[in-house]
Every structure is written in C-alpha cells, then in structure tokens.
Amino acid sequence: MALKDKHAKQIEATFAKYPDKRSAVMPLLHLSQQEYGWVSPEGIEEVAGLCEMDPTQVRSIAGFYTMYSEEPKGRYWLQVCTDLSCALCGADKFYEDLKKELNVEDGGTTEDGVFTVEHVMCLAACDKAPMLQCNFHFEENLDMDKMRTKLAAWRAEAAKNKA
C-alpha cells in the first residue's frame, strides 16, 4: 500500500529508533493519518502489518488517543481548548461563537468539508487564551475577528488546492 511506497525512508528511520517494532505503532499511525487524512480501517491494517501487530491491537490504540481520528475529517481540524484556565478567560463563549460562525455542532464538520471543530482539554497555552490547534499547530490569543481572518485564509487555501 501507499505508506510503504511513499514513505519507505521515514518508516525505516522510525523503526531504527526503537529496539521493539511495536513502539513504532504510534508514529506510524500519525504518518498514516497525515497521508490519508484520517485513521481508516485500511490504514490500521497497513500499520498493523508494518509493526507485526494484530489489527485489533492497533485499532485499540487508535481509539485510545484523541489525536487519531477514526472518521474522515475536514481539511482543517480545529481543536479548541475549553479546559479550566482557558474557560476562565472566555474560551466557552469563543467556542460557541466559532461553532455559530461555522454552523456546526461540537465535533461536526462544515458542509463544504473544510473544517472539523471540537473542544479539547488543556493544550499547554493557558496564558494565551482563547486558543486552539489547527491540524496540531498552535493558534493563540484569539478573538472572533482574528478567527474570521484565519478561517477565510484557510478556506481560500482549501479552494486553491481543490482547483
């Protein structure tokens, strides 16, 4: 499948870090998700084969962690922190406003498939609230004005990449 063909060097380098193949399951699940956009059943089978593990074991690992999505996601995965420190600094309202802006429910994907939005626990950015991660990159010290600018930029990029 694609992973072994496209990323042979990276996979080899990953295995070289550990004395046990099984340790590579997490980095390879990340790689699979980066490649296919989500952790699919086929992706799980592929990682299981590479790590010489049972697909059920790999699936249980995928299900255990929040950063592996077992459903297809939007092109931009927005994870908003609404944990205590951020909540004390307006994160709840910010999250409500963001969902309203994008017309999605908690955990939902916009109709155009561009954004998936969910709330998450502390992201270690408590002095820069409200904040979120977009595809695991930090976006901090936010308000809805800044957010609208970012959303527009991401939509534009998504449209460009589709064309």
Add this chain to the structure above:
Amino acid sequence: MYILYRGREVKNIHKFDVYTEHGGYEGLKKALGMKPAEVIETVKASGLRGRGGAGFSTGMKWSFIPQSEPVKYVVVNADESETGTFKDREIMETNPHQLIEGAMICAWAIQAKAVYIYLRGEFWDVAHELDKRIAEARKAGFVGDNVMGSGWSCNVYTHLGAGAYICGEESALLESLEGKLGQPRVRPPFPAQKGGGLYGEPTVVNNVETLTNVPWIVTNGADEYKKIGTEQSPGTKIFCVSGHVEKPGNYELPMGVTFRELLYTHAGGGKDGRKIKAILPSGGSGPIIRVTEEVLDTKLTYEDLGKVGSILGSASIIVMDETVDISWVAARIIKFFKHESCGKCTPCREGTYWLDKLMDRVMEGRATQADLDLVNNVAKNMAGMTLCALGDFAANPIIHTIKNFPEDFKQHLAPAGKAPTRAGAAD
C-alpha cells in the same frame, strides 16, 4: 538570574552556536570527566526535587538504578498535560539544548544507552524542532556514538504521544512508548528496577524542568544550587500563572517566593483589579485554596503548601476571582478527569463517570443535599483506591471545593418542597 529560561537574558539561546558560546555542554564535558556515581552524588547533594509534581529527590531516584545492569534508559517526560501547565513547552521552545544536555548528563550518570523524550502529541511542532536541535548536538559529538570521545555511546530520540493526559503518569508513559495502551502498570516493580522500566530495563523517568536544571548544577556545583530557594526546596521553580490575573505567564523564581509576591508583584494582581477568591496551586490535581491574607503570605515550596491544606505539585497556579462559582470549577475539573480516565481500574473509571453525572445534576439545579453527600462519598471512595494517582486527583476537586466553598454548592440545591431527582435514580 535564570537557570532555565535563559532565553530571557540571552537572545537566541535556542540556537546551537549561541548556546555553546554561553557555556553550553560544559556541564556534560565536566560530567564525563567524573565517575557516574560522583555525578549522582552531586545531583543528590544539590537537593534538586522532581519538577513534574511529585517533588521526589532526583539524585535519589537516579541512585536506585542498579549499575550492574547492562541496558538502562532515560525517559524525559514532556507530556505536559496538567490543566494550567505550560512551563515545559517554553523550556523546549526557548532553551532546548539545555534539556538535551541535562538528559545526556543523566544518561552518563546511570550509564544509559538511549534517551527517549516523550512529548505529548500536541507538541507536534515542538518535537520537530527538537529533532533539529538533537541533530545539531549529534553533529558536534554531544549525542550519539562515542560521546565527546568518552567511549560511551548514547542516542536521543523524540517520541510523540497522541493526546492522553494519563501518559504523563510514568508507568503509563512507558506502556505508551512500548506501543501499548497508555495505562498505568501495577507497581512494584518500579521503573528504576529490572522488570519495571522501558522494555523491562531499569529506567529513570524525569520531567523536562528537572533535567534542565542538571547542567547548571554540575557546572556550578551542588552548594551553589542550595544557595537558591529554601533548605528543603532548593533552586528555582517555574510558576505557571493562568486565569484571573493581569499578566498570565511562566515565572521562574527562587523557591520560597510567596503567593503575594508571585501574583501581585510579578503577575500584576487580579484581572481588572478584582479580588482573588481561590487558587488552584497544582492545576486540576491539587486541593483548592480559599484565599486569605495568611494564604497570600505562604511561601511557595514543597514544605509550606501543606500549611494551607494544599500541595505545590507542578506549580500550575490557576487564579479565580470573586466572580467565579467554585462548584462550576469542580464540575469543569471533573469533566477533565472523566475524559482522561484510562478505564483500567474500576474506582476511577466508574467514579469519574458518576462524579461527572452527579455534578451535572448539581449544576442543573436538580440536586439535593443527599446528592452532595453522595458526591463527597464517591470521591472519598476513589482516593487511595486506584491504580495510579489520577483517581486521587479526580477526588480532590470535589472533596476540597465542597469543604472550602460549601456556599457555592448550596446555592444550586433544589429548593425545599420541589421534588428533585432521587439520588441514585437513573437519569
């Protein structure tokens, strides 16, 4: 004077050249000229205590490693997921080489063959930058084969988690690193013992902040470190301040600074000048403190926080002002622990679930005093009964908020005469 956040005094110290121009890797050089046991003694004598939250003597932890075992590991806990904690992230972003150097000194001291830096998955960019720093160190001979011509070889690798607070618990971290579910192990054996560490080999697991202190200690000596802070809590500590303050952020200060100094002199006091009502000194895990003048004058050390019924822990200081309903705080923290419970042991898995449901009932005005008593009861039956400390932590936000702020809870109780949901009935 900064030991850790040296980037605040030396511009661009994250860059290899700047780091080495300012004494970088001199600590490792000095350590390689010492016997491993001497390095352990130095760290022990310094009084350095684990900065991840437990405050255990770092040197003593290193000394538990059986030197005769051929394969040993250092694991750096960069999982930083406690609510209100963001100190290790800033260390890795602004002074990464000092962490690498500290980890290598630890590896020399226990004669480890590899260092694994386990970062939470959300530190995606931090990890990729750290890989570049490690490559720089390797190129200069500070990491890898035949370190600085010593004959000893040790590699440093990063490993990304994928979103699980429990992987900050050291035995769950090791499970996760081994490619299994991040669930805590039964102890003993402990990580330092044969059979208890990474891949079953003796392992030191240390927090990022802890190890970043080590190059300074080795370079300047244990006595110099003991001059800072207090006798039982030497050195500096990074205090993460968040919530209702004017200037949230990380503050590296000598141990023994008071809440008043930290929150008012450094963090600008309560947001918009409002009165501070409550403090959580150790993120979501430590007992909440009702703020009084006595509390504000309490020294921030491992030994002094007990006097006000709490702990220093990771020093993730969350500040709440007079506008905050503490029962809302309790409910919010419980949602965290319910989400993060790994599910392995029954008191935590079931307890966090029920605490969450009961707190929903309280916040929705459907609870009676009997429900409040039940919440307290469930929490008390979790503390001390679980496989790891998460179960204890999850009980704290209930027990101590109800004890210290009973009025905030009572205001939610269903009015007398109304027929509330009977406690224990299915929702």
